[in-house]
Amino acid sequence: xxxxxxSPSTLSASIGDRVTITCRASQSISRWLAWYQQKPGxxxxxxxxxxxxxxxxxxxxxxxxxSGTEFTLTISSLQPDDFATYYCQxxxxxxxxxxxxxxxxxxx
Amino acid sequence: xxQLVQSGAEVKKPGASxxxxxxASGYSFIDYYIYxxxxxxxxxxxxxxxxxxxxxxxxxxxxxxxxxxxxxxxSINTAEMEMSGLRSDDTAVYYxxxxxxxxxxxxxxxxxxxxxxxxxxxxxx
Numbered sequence: 693x694x695x696x697x698x699s700p701s702t703l704s705a706s707i708g709d710r711v712t713i714t715c716r717a718s719q720s721i722s723r724w725l726a727w728y729q730q731k732p733g734x735x736x737x738x739x740x741x742x743x744x745x746x747x748x749x750x751x752x753x754x755x756x757x758x759s760g761t762e763f764t765l766t767i768s769s770l771q772p773d774d775f776a777t778y779y780c781q782x783x784x785x786x787x788x789x790x791x792x793x794x795x796x797x798x799x800x
Numbered sequence: 801x802x803q804l805v806q807s808g809a810e811v812k813k814p815g816a817s818x819x820x821x822x823x824a825s826g827y828s829f830i831d832y833y834i835y836x837x838x839x840x841x842x843x844x845x846x847x848x849x850x851x852x853x854x855x856x857x858x859x860x861x862x863x864x865x866x867x868x869x870x871x872x873x874x875s876i877n878t879a880e881m882e883m884s885g886l887r888s889d890d891t892a893v894y895y896x897x898x899x900x901x902x903x904x905x906x907x908x909x910x911x912x913x914x915x916x917x918x919x920x921x922x923x924x925x
Contacts, residue, residue, distance in 0.1 A: 693862075726911040728845075735895055735915035736845060747913065779844050783909040786901075787859060789835075789847035 694718050694782050698792035704800040709770045713795045715763045715780035724784040727756055727765045730794075731776045739778075740765065767797075775799055802826040804896050804916035811922045817884040820919045822896030829877040830854040831903055835912060836870055836881045838892040845895070851879055854903040886923045893918040 695718040705711045715725065723743035728736035738747045740756035743763055753774075755766040767774055780792040807821040822834065836848040849860040851870045858870050864883075872879045879896060895918050899910030 724909060728912075735897075735918055736912075737915075738911065738913045741911045781845075781911060783911050786850075786907055786909040788861065789909070791844040791846065793844045 693788060694721065694784065694790050696780055696782055696790050696792040698778075698780060698795050700795060701793070702796045702798060704798050705770055706800045707770055707772060711767050711770060711797065713765045713778055713780075713797075715758075715765070715792050717761045717763075717782055720760045721782045721784040723759045724782060725756075725758070725763050726781045726783065727754075728779045728781065729774075729776045730779065736779060770797075802898065802914045804898060804914060806894075806896060806916040806919045809920040809922075811924065812886050814887055814923055814925055816886050816923075817882060818886060818921050819880055819882040820894050820896075820921070822879045822881075822916050824877045824879070824898070829872075830874055832898050833901055833903055833910065834870075834872070834879040835897045835899065835910070836868075836879075836894065837897060837912075838890075838894045839918075840889070840892040843892075846892075849881070852903045852906070853879065857906070886921075888923050891921065891923045893920050895919075 697716045699714045725743045727740040730736040744756040753768040777794045777796045803825045805823045830853045835850045837845045839845045849870045851858045853872045869882045896916040897912040898914040901908045901910040
């Protein structure tokens with residue numbers, strides 16, 4: 693199974709800050725990586741797929757990059773609506789999908 | 801617009817079974833795979849299984865094989881997930897989700913733009 697490890701687990705930041713979340717895969721997944729945002733009591737919301745492609749309607753301040761085993765999600769200028777938990781998901785095989793444990797982004 | 805509407809919250813005793821339904825609308829139900837995932841408190845989502853609503857083919861994560869059954873009723877655009885032998889660590893929110901891979905193709909992995917609202921399942925004696 694492919695393990696996904698995110699860092700940090702918690703990130704404290706202020707409005708306007710640039711923040712970066714890292715996701716590492718236990719083996720190469722090419723660019724088969726998605727990022728989701730989740731707020732309490734709601735389902736995850738897709739932000740980015742294929743490592744760097746923005747889902748329709750997602751603000752351009754969300755930037756995904758990486759390939760192979762190391763990926764990042766950057767928010768270029770934090771807005772109040774961005775405080776949430778973020779998850780990465782690998783989809784390199786239709787037989788097994790896995791997610792990171794999450795990064796909680798909180799207001800400093 | 802694509803909508804996935806799940807059944808309501810469940811409270812079960814250890815050893816019992818639970819069935820969660822997922823009714824799809826806004827697209828042709830048989831055209832896209834349905835995925836089942838769960839999320840325990842404070843944890844990331846965990847993929848459980850998928851079903852091809854057209855063929856009925858299914859595939860489960862190894863840890864759920866033999867304990868989880870996923871089915872569909874195309875006449876009512878509904879997929880169901882049943883889990884047996886519930887334990888306290890099965891307490892979670894259970895989600896159905898839909899991707900973009902056509903059910904006409906096999907072997908293509910997917911991500912999940914569409915999710916149901918989630919069904920809390922509490923397992924407690």
